[in-house]
Amino acid sequence: MGSRVEILNEGGYRSDGRRQFELRDITINLAQQGQADGSAIITHGLTQVLVSVFGPREGKLRSQAIHDRANINVEVNVAAFSTGERRRRGRGDKRILEIGATIKSTFEPVVQTALYPRTQIDVYVTVLQQDGGLLQACINGTTLALINAGIPMLDFVCAVTGGVHSTSPMLDLTTLEENDVPHVTVAMMPKTGKVALVTMETRLHVDRFEEIFRLAGEAGKVLHREMKGAVMGRTSTLVNAMGSQQSVDKDGDEQMME
Amino acid sequence: MISVSHAHRIPHQIQNKKDLACSTMSTISLSKAEKSYITAGLKQSVPQRTDGRNLTDYRSIALETGVAPVANGSARLCIGRNLNDNGGGTEIIAATKLEVETISIDESSEGREGGRFVVNVSCSPAAYPHLTQIALEDLQHDLTTILHTTITHPTLHPKNLIILPRKKSWLLHLDLLILADAGNTLDALFLAARAALWDTKVPRTRSVEYKAPKSNVKDETGFAGANTTVEGGDMDVDETAPSGFDTRSQARRATDFELPDYWDEGENLDGRDRWPVGVTLNLTPPVHFLDATLQEEAAVPLRFLLVFSFSSPSNTPTLQGIRTLGGGEVSLSQIKDLTEAGQNYANELYTALNAKLKDEDIRRTQIAQERFAATRR
Numbered sequence: 001m002g003s004r005v006e007i008l009n010e011g012g013y014r015s016d017g018r019r020q021f022e023l024r025d026i027t028i029n030l031a032q033q034g035q036a037d038g039s040a041i042i043t044h045g046l047t048q049v050l051v052s053v054f055g056p057r058e059g060k061l062r063s064q065a066i067h068d069r070a071n072i073n074v075e076v077n078v079a080a081f082s083t084g085e086r087r088r089r090g091r092g093d094k095r096i097l098e099i100g101a102t103i104k105s106t107f108e109p110v111v112q113t114a115l116y117p118r119t120q121i122d123v124y125v126t127v128l129q130q131d132g133g134l135l136q137a138c139i140n141g142t143t144l145a146l147i148n149a150g151i152p153m154l155d156f157v158c159a160v161t162g163g164v165h166s167t168s169p170m171l172d173l174t175t176l177e178e179n180d181v182p183h184v185t186v187a188m189m190p191k192t193g194k195v196a197l198v199t200m201e202t203r204l205h206v207d208r209f210e211e212i213f214r215l216a217g218e219a220g221k222v223l224h225r226e227m228k229g230a231v232m233g234r235t236s237t238l239v240n241a242m243g244s245q246q247s248v249d250k251d252g253d254e255q256m257m258e
Numbered sequence: 259m260i261s262v263s264h265a266h267r268i269p270h271q272i273q274n275k276k277d278l279a280c281s282t283m284s285t286i287s288l289s290k291a292e293k294s295y296i297t298a299g300l301k302q303s304v305p306q307r308t309d310g311r312n313l314t315d316y317r318s319i320a321l322e323t324g325v326a327p328v329a330n331g332s333a334r335l336c337i338g339r340n341l342n343d344n345g346g347g348t349e350i351i352a353a354t355k356l357e358v359e360t361i362s363i364d365e366s367s368e369g370r371e372g373g374r375f376v377v378n379v380s381c382s383p384a385a386y387p388h389l390t391q392i393a394l395e396d397l398q399h400d401l402t403t404i405l406h407t408t409i410t411h412p413t414l415h416p417k418n419l420i421i422l423p424r425k426k427s428w429l430l431h432l433d434l435l436i437l438a439d440a441g442n443t444l445d446a447l448f449l450a451a452r453a454a455l456w457d458t459k460v461p462r463t464r465s466v467e468y469k470a471p472k473s474n475v476k477d478e479t480g481f482a483g484a485n486t487t488v489e490g491g492d493m494d495v496d497e498t499a500p501s502g503f504d505t506r507s508q509a510r511r512a513t514d515f516e517l518p519d520y521w522d523e524g525e526n527l528d529g530r531d532r533w534p535v536g537v538t539l540n541l542t543p544p545v546h547f548l549d550a551t552l553q554e555e556a557a558v559p560l561r562f563l564l565v566f567s568f569s570s571p572s573n574t575p576t577l578q579g580i581r582t583l584g585g586g587e588v589s590l591s592q593i594k595d596l597t598e599a600g601q602n603y604a605n606e607l608y609t610a611l612n613a614k615l616k617d618e619d620i621r622r623t624q625i626a627q628e629r630f631a632a633t634r635r
Contacts (some may be wrong), residue, residue: 010404034349034438036384046327050437052384060390075383080433081353088378126385126437127328128351 007165007180015176016045021220022171023160024133028230030148036124038149041143046131046173052124053149055227061118069113072145073122074100076138078127100125103138106159106187112152121151132174133161135185135199140223156227157196158220159187162212164204169212171219184209186216190224193217202235280601286388286538300542307554313547316605317347319449321455321611323618329353331458331527335450336551338440348446349438352454354527356461357429357544373419373427375599377406378434379447385439403435405447408534408565408579409455416528421463421515428460430527432488441551444563444583448536449611454463456615457592459524463515531570534578535611537603539596540586546596560586562593564600575601 005015012019019194024045033039035133036052056070064071076096080088103123111121122144123140139159146153147167163183173183182204187197198213292567299306317338326332332353339416341348351499359369368374379401381394389397407433417426432454434447450539550558565579577597582588588596 032346034346034385034440035387039384051385052382053383056386060388077380078352079353079435080380081326081332081355084358085434086329086355086431122383122387124382126382126384127437156283172463196630 001066004178005176007177008168008170014170016174018172019171020168021215021219023222026226028047028144028222028227029232030230032087035074036145038145038147038151039254040141040144041128042085042137042144042147043129044133044137044140044172046129047133047137048127048129049134049137049141050126050128051138051145051201052126053121053142053145053151054124054217055121055149056116056119056151064120065118067193068117070111071118072107072111072113072123073120074104074107074123074125076100076103076125076127078130078209082127083129091221099135099138101116102197102199103142103156106139107146108159110153110155110157110189111146112154121146130174130175133172133179133185135159136161136172136187139187139197142237144227148234153207155189155191156224157195158190158227159185159197159221160184160216160219160223162219163217167208169215171215177216184212184216186213186220187203188217188220190221259301286552286556288553292553293557296461296554297542300545300547301535303546305547307547309551311549312403316549316607321449321453321618322615323615323624325351325574326353327466329454330460330523331454331456332354333453333454333457334445334451337379337442337446338551347438348436348442348443350441350443350446352432352434352447352450352451354454354458355431355433356458357431359427359429361425362429369427369429371420371424371427372415372417373430375410375415375419375430375432377409377432377451379436379441380401380433381436384568384569385436391488401436401443401447402445404563404579404581405451408448408536409451411578412505413576414529414534414567414578418460418525418528422465422513425513428517430458439552441553441555442537442538442549445536445549445607447536448565449607452533452611453534453618455527456530457618458527459522460527461517461524462520464518466516513625520612531612532567535564535604535608536565536579537600537607538583539600539603541586541596546599558584558586560584560588562588562600564604566601566604566608568605573605573608575605 008020009016014020018024025043027043029041030039033041033050033052037054039047039052040052041050059065059071064073076099078089078096080086103125113121123142125142127134136159139157143157160171161173161178161183161217163170163177163181165181170177170181173181182200182202184200184204186195186199188195204212273602289556296308299308300346307313311317318341320336320339321333323333325334332351335350335352337348339349352634359374361369361371379398380400381398384392386397389498416430419430421427432451434450474512537548538550540550541560541562542558547554550561553560561583563579563581563583564577565577567578596628
């Protein structure tokens with residue numbers, strides 16, 4: 001299959017018609033989902049992830065509580081119909097556990113857990129559709145859901161996948177490209193420029209690494225702009241909704257003053 | 259004051275007895291005071307519900323089909339979603355997927371003549387944030403059993419899951435994912451299941467036959483129509499008595515199939531009209547009510563699930579399943595009345611759902627046509 005597909009053609013276009021450094025369409029939905037304290041649905045192209053955050057709250061198991069900070073509990077669920085071939089992944093699946101552990105370790109230094117000792121922050125990730133860049137979607141979705149839940153964080157965490165096809169680097173790979181191309185997922189914090197996560201499961205030539213790493217950092221800043229815009233939009237709708245209430249209150253207050 | 263102390267105790271009881279939480283499927287804990295408030299309202303001469311609905315009113319139901327691009331059929335269903343902020347409500351995604359299975363005589367593979375059909379319900383932990391993993395798995399299992407036994411009943415089995423008779427068949431998976439629970443999940447699950455199955459397209463197949471070489475024809479590949487037996491083609495016409503050593507006759511039957519290129523995704527899954535709808539009657543003895551919220555579910559002692567399927571031309575109902583949920587009891591004579599009432603509710607629900615599904619079909623074919631026109635421009 002792989003050999004028949006041209007990853008990057010001579011005109012500089014990829015299999016889905018994108019340029020080398022072009023990111024896929026990103027849509028962010030920060031509307032309330034169920035009973036969650038904060039939630040986000042993020043779509044990168046055909047990859048769609050729903051993240052719900054609960055907490056900080058009392059943990060289900062007292063043994064998991066940490067005396068000086070909050071415990072971040074990440075659970076990942078993959079819908080059986082999310083991939084082309086139906087495969088039910090249970091909770092114990094190694095791949096699922098690994099994604100969960102990666103998300104947890106990425107966010108532990110970013111979330112200000114020390115503010116909530118002996119509590120638990122539950123992050124439930126549901127993968128609805130998969131087409132490459134699963135980890136990046138999970139991390140971006142978690143950032144947005146945590147922000148939406150009002151949990152204090154040091155910075156955004158913006159993740160993007162980068163790959164190298166022969167000598168030309170590419171960003172935001174689809175499943176098709178991920179299967180053929182060595183790729184690395186980088187999560188960065190745009191304000192400080194620090195990197196929260198670098199992970200790679202394939203082999204990549206060391207000379208190419210710097211270039212792709214730098215590119216992923218720049219792409220992270222682009223994602224940050226999108227994510228920030230979505231958060232601002234959501235907040236302003238909430239503020240406007242409160243505003244209509246407040247104006248009534250204010251009138252009342254003024255009357256009291258008089 | 260006594261009720262307050264109960265309110266503190268109840269969560270612990272439910273946590274300890276996970277089976278209790280599951281068998282009644284009331285997934286929240288409610289104090290005695292809250293329960294009596296809800297039941298007292300229902301028992302008034304003019305019954306009152308906390309959200310102002312009538313006893314037989316459903317919350318608003320939103321349905322969209324074709325939500326999962328890689329599935330053969332899919333639907334997203336919300337009951338009681340708040341229109342202002344898009345939040346709240348019960349939300350379910352259902353999707354069907356078809357897999358090819360090999361049928362073997364010695365049962366070494368799972369494939370069965372006529373195809374298999376498996377239903378699976380999974381609950382997102384976000385829908386039940388206070389349940390432990392074990393309790394969540396029990397709940398999933400419980401719901402899966404109810405749906406699987408009703409929907410995969412032989413009387414409802416679709417007829418077009420056969421690819422090659424006695425060789426290959428489709429395995430139909432129906433996966434339902436509960437994203438949020440705000441009460442009445444069972445009705446929602448049956449509605450979503452019906453919508454996803456309605457939306458399911460079975461890919462067209464063409465059986466491929468290898469014919470034995472005959473006189474001047476060396477090798478020939480013949481096609482037969484989709485899902486039809488291919489034995490008795492022109493091969494059998496002028497055949498002499500077969501030799502016992504001639505093993506070629508075994509190869510004459512259709513051995514494989516291919517997917518022809520065609521403009522649509524396939525034919526509709528058989529039994530589109532038959533897929534059942536479920537109605538849960540919540541019983542507070544003199545009265546019963548529909549579409550309970552989580553709080554109401556926790557307050558009623560007994561819930562009564564009825565599953566009806568309707569045959570298409572005359573809408574004659576068939577009762578496909580009955581189940582009581584919860585610890586209360588009901589007398590036989592009551593069941594008769596309740597079943598009759600349930601049939602009417604189910605009929606209304608069925609009619610409304612069909613109208614919506616037909617709307618969705620039109621909406622999606624229009625979109626498809628517009629897209630196609632755009633590419634042609």
